[in-house]
Amino acid sequence: MKQFFYFYSNLNSCMPKVEVCFTPQAFPLFANEEANVVVIDVLRATSAICTAFYNGVSKMIPVATVEEAREYQRNGFMAAAERNGEIVEGFELGNSPFGYMNNKVKGKTIALTTTNGTQAIEAAKNARKVIIGSFLNQDVVADYLIAQQRNVILLCAGWKNKFNLEDTLFAGYIVEKLMASAYETDCDSALAASTLYNIAQHDLYGFLANSSHRNRLKKLDLERDIRYCLTPNQTPVIPVLEGKHLVKMNVNIQVVGK
Amino acid sequence: MKQFFYFYSNLNSCMPKVEVCFTPQAFPLFANEEANVVVIDVLRATSAICTAFYNGVSKMIPVATVEEAREYQRNGFMAAAERNGEIVEGFELGNSPFGYMNNKVKGKTIALTTTNGTQAIEAAKNARKVIIGSFLNQDVVADYLIAQQRNVILLCAGWKNKFNLEDTLFAGYIVEKLMASAYETDCDSALAASTLYNIAQHDLYGFLANSSHRNRLKKLDLERDIRYCLTPNQTPVIPVLEGKHLVKMNVNIQVVGK
Numbered sequence: 001m002k003q004f005f006y007f008y009s010n011l012n013s014c015m016p017k018v019e020v021c022f023t024p025q026a027f028p029l030f031a032n033e034e035a036n037v038v039v040i041d042v043l044r045a046t047s048a049i050c051t052a053f054y055n056g057v058s059k060m061i062p063v064a065t066v067e068e069a070r071e072y073q074r075n076g077f078m079a080a081a082e083r084n085g086e087i088v089e090g091f092e093l094g095n096s097p098f099g100y101m102n103n104k105v106k107g108k109t110i111a112l113t114t115t116n117g118t119q120a121i122e123a124a125k126n127a128r129k130v131i132i133g134s135f136l137n138q139d140v141v142a143d144y145l146i147a148q149q150r151n152v153i154l155l156c157a158g159w160k161n162k163f164n165l166e167d168t169l170f171a172g173y174i175v176e177k178l179m180a181s182a183y184e185t186d187c188d189s190a191l192a193a194s195t196l197y198n199i200a201q202h203d204l205y206g207f208l209a210n211s212s213h214r215n216r217l218k219k220l221d222l223e224r225d226i227r228y229c230l231t232p233n234q235t236p237v238i239p240v241l242e243g244k245h246l247v248k249m250n251v252n253i254q255v256v257g258k
Numbered sequence: 259m260k261q262f263f264y265f266y267s268n269l270n271s272c273m274p275k276v277e278v279c280f281t282p283q284a285f286p287l288f289a290n291e292e293a294n295v296v297v298i299d300v301l302r303a304t305s306a307i308c309t310a311f312y313n314g315v316s317k318m319i320p321v322a323t324v325e326e327a328r329e330y331q332r333n334g335f336m337a338a339a340e341r342n343g344e345i346v347e348g349f350e351l352g353n354s355p356f357g358y359m360n361n362k363v364k365g366k367t368i369a370l371t372t373t374n375g376t377q378a379i380e381a382a383k384n385a386r387k388v389i390i391g392s393f394l395n396q397d398v399v400a401d402y403l404i405a406q407q408r409n410v411i412l413l414c415a416g417w418k419n420k421f422n423l424e425d426t427l428f429a430g431y432i433v434e435k436l437m438a439s440a441y442e443t444d445c446d447s448a449l450a451a452s453t454l455y456n457i458a459q460h461d462l463y464g465f466l467a468n469s470s471h472r473n474r475l476k477k478l479d480l481e482r483d484i485r486y487c488l489t490p491n492q493t494p495v496i497p498v499l500e501g502k503h504l505v506k507m508n509v510n511i512q513v514v515g516k
Contacts, residue, residue, distance in 0.1 A: 022421060025284060029419055161287055163280060163447040189421040195457060196450060212446050241382050 018152045019187040020171045024116075030153050037127035038141060038174065040134065041099055041157035042166040043213050045082070045117025045177040046191045047134040047229040051097035053248045054136075054235035056106035060246040062118040072111035077112040082243050085220050097136070109245075120157035121241065127153070132239035132246065135170055135204075135229065142177040144251060145182045152178065154193075165196070165211040166230075169204060172197025176255040179242040204230045274412045276436045277445040278429045282374075282381040283419040288411050295385035296399060296432065298392065299464040300424040301417035301471050302353040303340070303375025305402055305487040309355035311506045312394075312493035314364035318504040320376040321369055330369035337369040343478050354483050355394070367503075378415035379499065385411070388499035389507070390463045393428055393462075400435040402509060410436060412451075422455070423469040424488075425463060430455025462488045 021030045040046055049060060060148050063069050066088050067080050073079040073091070080093035087094030095114050112118060124130045128150065133141045156167035156175055172193035179185065179194070200207035205227060208214045217226055228234070238249040279288045285479060298304055307318060321327050324339050325345050331337040331349070338351035345352030345475060353372050382388045386408065391399045403410050412432055414425035430451035437443065437452070458465035466472045475484055486492070496507040 021289050022280065023284065025287075026281065026419065029283075159446075161284065162445075163450065165446045165450060168446075168450065186473070187420075188417075188423045192421065192423060192426065192450065192454060193470060195454060199453060199457065210449060212444050215444070247436075 007044060015182055015184045016151050017187075018154065018175055018183045018185050020154045020156070020168070020175065020189040021159040022156050022163045022168065023161045024120045024155065027120075027153075029121045029157055030155075031126070032151060032153065034128055034190045035130065035151040035153045036148060037124040037132040037153045037155050038131050038145070039120045039124055039155050039157065040167045041114070041117035041120060041216060042134055042229055044097060044171050044225055044229055045112075045114040045157065047136050048080075048095040048097045048100060048238060049112070049117075049132045049239050049246060050134050050136040050235040052105060052110065053237045053239050053246075054102040054103070055100050056125050057100065057110055058107050058247075059109040060239070061109065061111040061244060062121045062246060063113045064118060064122060066113055069113045071109045073247045077111050078105070078108050080113070082114045084115060085217055085222070092159050096222070097228055098225065116157035116159060120155055121246075124153075124155050125241065130241035131241070131249070133170065133174065135232050136235040138170070138173055138232050138235060139177075140233075140238055141143055141185045142174055144238055144249075145174070145178060146159075146181045146183075149182065152183070154190075159213055164213055166208055166213060168193045169197050169200050169207070173201075194196055194216055266492045273440055274407050274409050274414065275445075276433055276441045276448055276488050278412045278414070278426070278433065278447040278451045279312045280414050280426065281419045282378045282413065282448055285381045285411075285413055288413075289384070290409060291384055291407040292386055293411050294387045294403060294406060295388065295411045295413050296389050296391040296403070297371070297375070297378045297382055297413050298425045298428050299375035299378060300392055300428050300487055301475060302355060302483055302487055303370075303372040304390045306338075306353040306355045306358060306392050307370070307375075307390045307497050307504060308392050308394040308493040308495060310358040310363060310368065311495045311497050311504075312515065313358050313360070315358065315368055316365050316402070316505075317367040318497070319367065319369040319502060320379045320504060321371045321375060322380060324510065326372055327369050327371045335369050336363070336366050340369070343475055343480070346368060352386040354480070355486055356483065359382045371509065374415035374417060378413055379504075382411075382413050383499065386423040390497035391428065391432065393431075393488055393490050395494060396428070396431055396490050396498060398491075398494045398496055400432055402507075403432070403436060404439045404441075407440070412448075417471055422471055424466055424471060426451045427455050427458050427465070431459075499510065
């Protein structure tokens with residue numbers, strides 16, 4: 001019996017793990033250079049990045065400060081800058097996905113700084129792979145992670161290092177998919193995220209009605225952006241960090257669920 | 259119309275706010291010296307503290323390190339020390355509530371160090387009031403906060419600065435009670451906590467079956483402790499920090515729900 005139990009625990013410990021980290025501040029407690037990290041900033045940085053690559057952007061350069069983005073702009077690059085939900089003065093692009101749905105961005109390299117998303121990418125940069133997740137590419141991300149069979153950390157960008165609901169719901173979706181495949185978890189935030197996703201899944205928009213960031217964006221008249229960012233599988237691409245640049249991952253993607 | 263809106267926002271902003279902070283690490287992002295802070299470490303530090311005061315302990319001295327607790331012990335105090343769920347060698351008490359259910363503790367001053375709880379008390383020490391919450395004193399805590407009508411921060415001790423479920427469920431209970439009275443929130447973690455509490459409320463024990471800390475304690479054969487710590491209103495007292503000591507708050511408490 002003991003031997004069986006030993007075998008069973010061994011089998012268990014061979015399963016890859018999924019964890020959820022609610023804020024970039026907490027990431028050092030999770031960091032594991034062997035894990036794949038998914039950076040999540042649903043409203044709206046990672047949704048915008050997915051949309052940009054789906055519309056043919058060639059590279060994106062995440063930078064921490066508006067000043068760095070301006071420097072790229074002065075050197076002839078396209079540049080995008082968002083702070084507190086609004087495009088920073090002097091920039092053509094912010095983090096509205098709709099800003100990236102045109103031919104002007106095709107083939108371009110774009111420098112990008114946002115309130116939360118780019119900081120989360122910076123926090124995760126030493127991971128085995130840093131990929132960009134949002135509802136817009138949810139199933140290609142989940143399928144990729146499942147095929148990899150490696151430990152996964154879902155890193156929510158949150159809002160200025162506080163927990164937020166929309167990133168947590170997306171993390172919950174990925175936890176569900178991974179746990180339904182051969183993943184396990186011993187992480188309470190993963191259990192919380194999947195429980196919340198289960199409740200919210202049939203009406204993400206309604207569930208977020210009282211959330212802090214939806215209210216922040218509501219004041220800025222961005223309801224259309226929010227609805228789009230909560231729509232599954234609109235942009236079946238996987239942006240991935242290579243050195244200091246985001247590029248489109250070169251994988252054979254089968255569009256699922258669209 | 260604009261004037262009405264202004265009036266309305268003003269009215270709203272007069273209501274006290276409740277926020278939930280999931281870990282001591284994140285507390286500086288919430289800290290507000292005008293707020294009342296409830297420190298929560300359901301399994302088991304704050305449950306043990308409530309039990310201790312209910313059984314006549316006179317004072318508790320939360321200390322950060324085992325060495326400090328030993329120093330108090332050498333000076334003739336009773337001392338309690340827990341690390342990773344177990345009593346530290348050389349101590350009579352840890353953070354099992356059952357350790358405090360006897361006459362030996364009556365009238366005593368006890369130095370206490372635990373893995374997470376005492377660190378959370380330390381993080382909160384500059385708040386207007388730091389009170390100790392657990393399911394064991396849930397309604398006297400909620401009623402006290404409602405009577406105070408001041409901003410509230412519910413500080414979960416978590417596990418080594420990671421989010422945990424049991425503290426979140428208790429925070430969710432308090433959020434529910436406060437929001438049903440004249441409190442408001444713009445805090446996503448408060449919304450998440452109350453949603454999770456709503457799902458779990460009829461079977462807290464079952465809901466926590468897969469949680470990391472319940473599994474940690476299960477290995478240590480502490481199921482009886484867990485069941486007790488999840489039982490409402492067993493110890494209607496409010497421990498409060500006064501200087502460096504915890505004492506029993508001198509309030510006229512009506513036992514609710516027992």
